[in-house]
Amino acid sequence: MIAGTWQSLGPALAEALQQVKAERGPVVEVGAGTGRGIRAICAALPGDDPVLAVEPSSAMRAVLLARVHDAPELRERVTVLAEDAVHAPLPDGLRAMVAVNVLGHLPPAERRALWGSASLRLAPGGALVVGVTPPFVPERVPRTRMASAAVGALRYEGWATAEPSGEDEITWHMDYHVLREGRLLSEVTVDYRWWVASESRLAAEAAEAGLVMRPAGKPDLGLYLLTRPGE
Known part of the structure; x- marks a missing residue:
């Protein structure tokens, strides 16, 4: 059912990843779902750098693993991990980390842990790409x-x-x-x-971890790039 969303989100994610300055290193998607994001990531960043797909839901992970296995260009490169965004064992020197359609699943403490993990593990010039969607306040x-x-x-x-x-x-x-x-x-x-959290609150949390947050692409898609200052 999310296929229609990815018709516009996929190209926008690819465009955001093209802005990442780091040229090598592993790539991680947290909350990889059924793998549509992984497919877009690998197409946008071709090569042999490993890609880690982190997905705690066994139902979604089953579809994700089947999608990866059935595509030779993904099967040789993508590793599927069953952990969640906070507890997954991630390598250092990441070229990029992607967290789209997942921030709302993280309580504030875990969200801050994600910012901290990205700040510590990103390679020079690396970036965290996040998706921020409404509502931004608790409302019906x-x-x-x-x-x-x-x-x-x-x-x-x-x-x-x-x-x-x-x-x-x-x-x-x-x-x-x-x-x-x-x-x-x-x-x-x-x-x-x-x-829920507003853009300004997320930006403030990211700044506490040493990251600068800026929009990436069309505003209605809610994609943001988080990098270290000056990168």
């Missing part, structure tokens, strides 16, 4: 159909709504439907916490 999000896709005779829909659930968080309520000719065949509901 009305029920909206977020995605719809047809596969064969079935249609798959994703519906979302959110309610404030803390000082810096909301709770997303996700409904996933499978339909045939408009008739509901199955439904799965998932609730999860999402930590």
Whole structure:
């Protein structure tokens, strides 16, 4: 269901990665999901430098691993790790770290740990690319159909709504439907916490770790590049 998002996000991520000054070193994606970002990263940064795909969800990791295995150009280069963003064993001298569609999953303390990890591990000229999406404050999000896709005779829909659930968080309520000719065949509901933060707050946190945050690409996609001052 996220395929439509990546039609615009993939090229934007590639453009952001082209701004990274470091020319060599491992690349890491935290919260790699089902692998669409990994595919974009490897296309944007060709070569034989290793790529680490960090994804704690076993369901998403299964799709990610299948996607990597089925593409020779990925299979020879990408390693899939089951850890989360904070606890994954990452190498030093990183050319880039990518965290798109994942910041909201991290409580503030873990988010700060991510900034610190990037600051310590990035190679000279390396960068952290992050995605920042609304809402930026705890507020209600009305029920909206977020995605719809047809596969064969079935249609798959994703519906979302959110309610404030803390000082810096909301709770997303996700409904996933499978339909045939408009008739509901199955439904799965998932609730999860999402930590919100404004661009200015994220920039301040990054600055505490010695990183400078600046926009990368079109504002509506919410991509930012974090680097050490002067790099």
